[in-house]
Amino acid sequence: MENQATEPIIEFLDVKKEYFLYKNEKARFKAIFTKNRGVKKHPALKGVSFKIYPGESVGIIGKNGAGKSTILKMITGVSFPNSGTITVRGKVAALLELTAGFSLDMTGMENIYLKGYLLGLNDDQIKEIEQDIIDFADLGEYIDQPVRTYSSGMKMRLGFAININIKPDILVVDEALSVGDADFQKKCRDKINDVIATGVTVLFVSHSRKAIEETCTRAIFLKDGKVQVDGTVEEAFDAYDKKK
Numbered sequence: 001m002e003n004q005a006t007e008p009i010i011e012f013l014d015v016k017k018e019y020f021l022y023k024n025e026k027a028r029f030k031a032i033f034t035k036n037r038g039v040k041k042h043p044a045l046k047g048v049s050f051k052i053y054p055g056e057s058v059g060i061i062g063k064n065g066a067g068k069s070t071i072l073k074m075i076t077g078v079s080f081p082n083s084g085t086i087t088v089r090g091k092v093a094a095l096l097e098l099t100a101g102f103s104l105d106m107t108g109m110e111n112i113y114l115k116g117y118l119l120g121l122n123d124d125q126i127k128e129i130e131q132d133i134i135d136f137a138d139l140g141e142y143i144d145q146p147v148r149t150y151s152s153g154m155k156m157r158l159g160f161a162i163n164i165n166i167k168p169d170i171l172v173v174d175e176a177l178s179v180g181d182a183d184f185q186k187k188c189r190d191k192i193n194d195v196i197a198t199g200v201t202v203l204f205v206s207h208s209r210k211a212i213e214e215t216c217t218r219a220i221f222l223k224d225g226k227v228q229v230d231g232t233v234e235e236a237f238d239a240y241d242k243k244k
């Protein structure tokens with residue numbers, strides 16, 4: 001499984017993450033001044049290590065609360081570990097929190113640029129994919145209206161269209177995500193498969209064995225914030241089915 005000739009595109013080394021559990025919002029505010037002294041902690045990741053090489057498709061499986069989303073959020077840079085190291089070498093398209101980072105007062109078109117910059121693209125790179133994004137989102141004349149006038153489904157369509165069109169090196173997908181109506185969901189699934197077929201590295205969180213078998217050649221089974229199995233999809237699911 002390890003390809004020693006190339007370096008990993010994603011590497012986690014003994015990554016630990018604890019969340020503070022505040023009794024209420026007042027306690028959360030107070031903790032800013034007391035540096036969280038005496039606040040209860042929940043260990044979400046207890047020393048997670050793995051390497052993913054370019055072109056691999058890896059499933060992440062585990063029960064609710066096992067730490068899957070915490071890992072994905074660290075790869076996309078919205079959450080940080082308490083200790084350990086994380087290396088990500090490449091542009092990440094995350095099909096997770098699609099509407100995060102939009103400016104509601106800006107138009108859809110302006111938000112394509114805003115999100116594009118946040119994802120590390122320059123003007124020329126955004127210009128190159130602008131029409132593909134507009135076509136995929138299929139928002140008609142709403143593309144020139146402020147995003148605050150969009151329905152929640154329309155915002156997600158735009159968010160998905162931007163992320164999937166940035167020509168990513170790494171595609172991070174949470175299957176729980178459903179964008180728009182049934183037709184649009186089918187369009188998203190087809191587009192994800194097209195992007196996967198280009199040989200991009202894929203990280204796929206799902207509870208469905210079938211979905212992971214179809215997409216991934218390897219799976220990581222997480223239990224209580226630790227890697228239980230890192231192996232074939234069959235090995236990971238067999239252990240998951242026994243231990244859950």
Ligand SMILES: Nc1ncnc2c1ncn2[C@@H]1O[C@H](COP(=O)(O)OP(=O)(O)OP(=O)(O)O)[C@@H](O)[C@H]1O
Nearest residue numbers: 019020042044062063064065066067068069070071
């Ligand atoms: N912001 C937070 N504050 C406190 N606890 C959190 C926070 N985010 C996550 N946790 C806790 O960390 C643990 C791991 O959560 P995570 O969302 O990574 O699990 P998951 O495997 O993605 O679960 P699911 O299948 O339900 O999406 C859980 O116990 C969760 O309650």
